[in-house]
Amino acid sequence: MHLHGVFTPVADLAVQRGAAVVVQTERGTELGTALCPATAAAVEQIPDPTEGELLRLATPADQAKAQEHQARRRQDYDDAARLILQHHLPMQLVDVEWLLGEERVIFYFLAEQRVDFRELVKSMARHFRKRIELRQIGVRDEARLLADYGDCGKPVCCNTHMLAMPPVTMPMAKLQKATLDPAKISGRCGRLKCCLRFEYEAYLELAQKLPAVGSTVQTRRGRGRVVEQEILAQRLLVELEDGRHLTLPLAEIDAVLHNPRSGQSARPTPTPPASPLPDDSTEPDDR
Incomplete structure (x- = not known):
């Protein structure tokens, strides 16, 4: 099950990274692989680490x-x-x-x-x-035991670097504009792919910077309604009052007149772009 833990050597051993070792756990005598010294920072990354003794380096007989x-x-x-x-x-x-x-x-x-x-x-x-x-x-543990490669062509994450498998939800796929075809967003375990969670926080943070779909905005080309977000590119598809559809960067949105997230309307407060200071000038102090 690729369990990780902290093991104390019973003797003064010189253990190389990646060395095969024999350890004593609560289950019995097991074969393992040495990863790194058990520093506080390393142990902090392991959820619920197991503990035991490092008996010896693995011999050819082992x-x-x-x-x-x-x-x-x-x-x-x-x-x-x-x-x-x-x-x-x-x-x-x-x-x-x-x-x-x-x-x-x-x-x-x-x-x-x-x-x-x-x-x-x-x-x-x-x-x-x-x-x-x-x-x-569970089925995700089955994939950790038996799966080899994912659709990306690399070894499955649950069988390599993942120490815990937190839940993955459909809203994560929707936010990232992933296809909702179950056959394409499901992993070897038949559940939603874990990689959908890896970038979710970044998508969520970037999405908060954009007006929500349905917002009324004032752009430099007129008033319009947000039809779609391009989260990573920080752009918006806006339908103007004259029926035109334009893809605009966030910098060209002067004000949000109505945001369906809060249900509030606001007066436009356009912010003129700051002009660069001359090369021979200095910034004013804060006094």
Whole structure:
């Protein structure tokens, strides 16, 4: 699940960035990757970090054992899926994870509601002869486990740099003028793409600088009504009183006469452009 945490070395180890390490967590002995020193700034970026001990640098034997676990996942997946069918449970198996120390085997599954899998766990424990953990996850977690590349051609964000997956809403797509075709704005998980959230705050800040759609504005070419916003370009499509449609930069809007956001009308207060000071002049002081 790409968990991040703070681990204290049990001995004086020289650990390189990106080194494979063996750590002790609350789940057991696991294989991990060293990212950086656990400075206050780094730990602050991790939501709900796990903690544990850094036991040693991974040895060739550790790497071979991890590869052995990886190789048997397919067969273990098939065996577990067969047991699920035998117990007639409404759950979909997603992935299998062996801990390096083999303290337990974790099976991730999807289900629309809570599932009573107590009898299934007993059957799986007899079959695998290991401690079994069944963990229910959501569709976005499934993408984090299994997805590879997104529509942009890069590895999916949830499987690379994202530590948390906050909700993404349809208003975010609408504000960014994204197509509302679900097939084009949905990610590998079938939910709205996380990238719609990345630029949402910037769009929101820029949109607040523009008169809302439906506003009555006074432009240098006459009075008109805002028909559409071009948020990133900071331009407006304005329908003038004579029926013309013009795309105008924000600088050519002299005043907002009526803003539907506030429902208030205002008298035009055009602001003449400031004239540049002569090269040999100085700015007046504030006294």
